[in-house]
Amino acid sequence: PASVESATLQKEVLEFIKKEGIKNFFREGICHQVLVERGFVLPGRVIIGGDSHTCTYGALGAFGTGVGSTDIGVSYATGKNWFRVPETFYFDVNGSFAKGVYPKDLILKIIGKVGARGATYKACEFGGETIENMAIGDRLTLTNMAIEMGGKTGLIKTDKVTENFLKSRGYPYTEIVPKDPNYERIFEFDVDDLTPQLAVSPKVDNVYPVEKYAGTEVDEVFIGTCTNGRIEDLEIAARMFKGKKLSPLLKTVIVPASNEVYFEAMNRGYIKIFMDAGAMVCNPGCGPCIGRHQGVLAPGDRALTTMNRNFIGRMGSDKAEIIIASPATAAATALTGKITDPREVI
Numbered sequence: 646p647a648s649v650e651s652a653t654l655q656k657e658v659l660e661f662i663k664k665e666g667i668k669n670f671f672r673e674g675i676c677h678q679v680l681v682e683r684g685f686v687l688p689g690r691v692i693i694g695g696d697s698h699t700c701t702y703g704a705l706g707a708f709g710t711g712v713g714s715t716d717i718g719v720s721y722a723t724g725k726n727w728f729r730v731p732e733t734f735y736f737d738v739n740g741s742f743a744k745g746v747y748p749k750d751l752i753l754k755i756i757g758k759v760g761a762r763g764a765t766y767k768a769c770e771f772g773g774e775t776i777e778n779m780a781i782g783d784r785l786t787l788t789n790m791a792i793e794m795g796g797k798t799g800l801i802k803t804d805k806v807t808e809n810f811l812k813s814r815g816y817p818y819t820e821i822v823p824k825d826p827n828y829e830r831i832f833e834f835d836v837d838d839l840t841p842q843l844a845v846s847p848k849v850d851n852v853y854p855v856e857k858y859a860g861t862e863v864d865e866v867f868i869g870t871c872t873n874g875r876i877e878d879l880e881i882a883a884r885m886f887k888g889k890k891l892s893p894l895l896k897t898v899i900v901p902a903s904n905e906v907y908f909e910a911m912n913r914g915y916i917k918i919f920m921d922a923g924a925m926v927c928n929p930g931c932g933p934c935i936g937r938h939q940g941v942l943a944p945g946d947r948a949l950t951t952m953n954r955n956f957i958g959r960m961g962s963d964k965a966e967i968i969i970a971s972p973a974t975a976a977a978t979a980l981t982g983k984i985t986d987p988r989e990v991i
Contacts, residue, residue, distance in 0.1 A: 647938035674903030674929030677701045677789065677871040681781075682905050684816040688803045693720060698871055698953065700791045704784035705811070706803040706821035711792070731768045731797040732829040734759075738773040740837035745988035747881070748783040749873060749951065749971035751775075752790045753842040755834065757852025765795030767829065775836050776801060781810045782877040789872045790953050793849045841987055844969035846955045855974055858984045865896040865948040866979040867960075868972055869927075870934045873951035874902030876909045878972040883915040885976040885990055886922040892982030897924040898940035900932035924979070933960045942967075949978045 662670050673679045677698055680686050688706030692699060695717050702709030712726070720726045736755060742748075769791040776784065784806075788799025801807075802822045811818045841855040868874070868882055879901065891897050899919050901907040907929050910916050919926050925940075933940035934952045942948055942965035950960070955967035970978070973987035980990060 651937065674901070674906070675871045675874065675931055677785075678874065678902035678906065681705065681785070682814075682903060684811075684814060687811070687816060688807065688819045688821040693717070693726065697792045698789055700796060700798045701785055701789040701871060703788040703791070703798050703800040704781060705807055706801070706819075708798055708800075710798045729766075731766050733768040733770050733800075733826065734764050734796075735826070735828040735831045736769065736771045736773075736834065737831060738771060738775040738834045738836060740775055740835045740839075741778075742775075742836050742839065743988075745973055745986070745991050746836070746839050746841055747971045747973055748779060748786045750839055750842040751834065751836055752787050752793075753844050753852050753969065754839060755832070756790065756794045756844070756850050757842070759794045759832070759850075761793065761848060761850040762795045763850075764791070766797045767795070768798050768800055769794065769796040770800040770802075770823070770826075770828075772802065773834075775834075777804060777806070779806070780877060781806060782875040785875070786872055790849075793953060841971060841974050843949075843974070843984070844955055846966045846968060847957045849953070849955060849969065851955075855970070855984065855986045858968070859986055861984045862947070862982060863895065863949045863968070863978060863984060864946040865898065865940060865942065865950075866975050867898045867900070867933055867940050867948055867950040867952065868975050868979075869898070869900030869902065869932050870950075870952050871902060871931075872953040873972050874900060874906065874929075876906050876913075878951065879906065879910050879915050880913070881972045882976040882979075883910075883913070883918045885973070885980065885987070886924070887918050889922055889980060891923040891979045893923070895979060895982045896940065897922075897979040898927060898932065899924050900927045900939060901929045903929050922979075936961045949975055949984060951975050 690707040692709040697711035699709040699711040791799030941961035944964035947966040977985040977987040977990040
């Protein structure tokens with residue numbers, strides 16, 4: 646805990662767990678990553694959570710959505726809840742990513758086009774050849790940010806990628822695919838010409854190509870969160886950092902999303918690469934994304950992060966600036982100390 650207040654809240658949670666006899670309690674990182682790793686997120690399940698990024702679970706064919714404390718309490722007590730079935734927006738994505746461009750750039754581009762409220766209470770379904778060729782980790786990045794355009798949930802139909810991921814972990818697989826879908830709107834995106842994108846403070850839909858802000862100095866780079874704290878994301882940074890030194894006056898913070906990710910990064914040598922380069926590697930969790938520890942911003946600070954939100958005060962001071970980008974753009978920026986197009990570094 647970073648404060649007496651947070652320690653007190655955690656103590657209350659632990660006392661509730663003991664009182665209720667709750668067995669599934671883990672100190673392993675961000676819930677949205679750990680639940681996937683632990684097999685609680687399966688195709689066809691309805692999952693609610695007290696966090697808006699519960700929409701992440703649609704990457705595995707589940708219906709996940711965030712709810713408030715009252716709904717959590719009612720659901721815990723009765724095992725039931727009520728939802729209006731949302732209409733669906735379908736995002737048909739095709740083409741291949743160019744060097745230095747990643748799924749995070751795609752979802753930022755989508756949010757920039759649709760708007761922060763453009764998909765309010767809609768199920769945001771992602772499909773097309775680009776999605777079919779994505780690993781589960783990259784799919785989780787897309788569905789995680791469905792809420793940033795107002796989405797009720799993010800969805801991706803199950804396929805061989807889903808099946809292989811679940812079965813490799815010993816979890817059951819059920820095919821969940823649309824049957825005679827009736828989409829309210831269909832959006833088409835071609836990623837062949839997509840470039841690295843930024844979401845500039847204070848709005849997630851304030852999206853621009855990286856070139857517009859290239860050369861802008863930053864005080865901190867943060868790589869992590871439930872959006873981009875997976876092993877695939879750390880691999881991108883490790884490849885770019887290997888044998889190099891980061892900008893000396895820049896604070897670079899790396900927070901793996903879970904213990905599993907941390908251990909895998911250790912086994913692959915990524916943690917040593919990060920520390921040799923000059924980055925700080927913290928224990929698994931949300932890190933400064935919740936504005937409480939491990940890289941909190943001071944007044945006047947500007948951070949480039951792989952988070953999902955850039956609201957005023959999100960990372961600490963309400964006088965700080967937050968810019969969202971892909972792990973590649975974050976890593977490139979950490980090397981130079983200023984916003985850098987990753988295509989110039991990779």
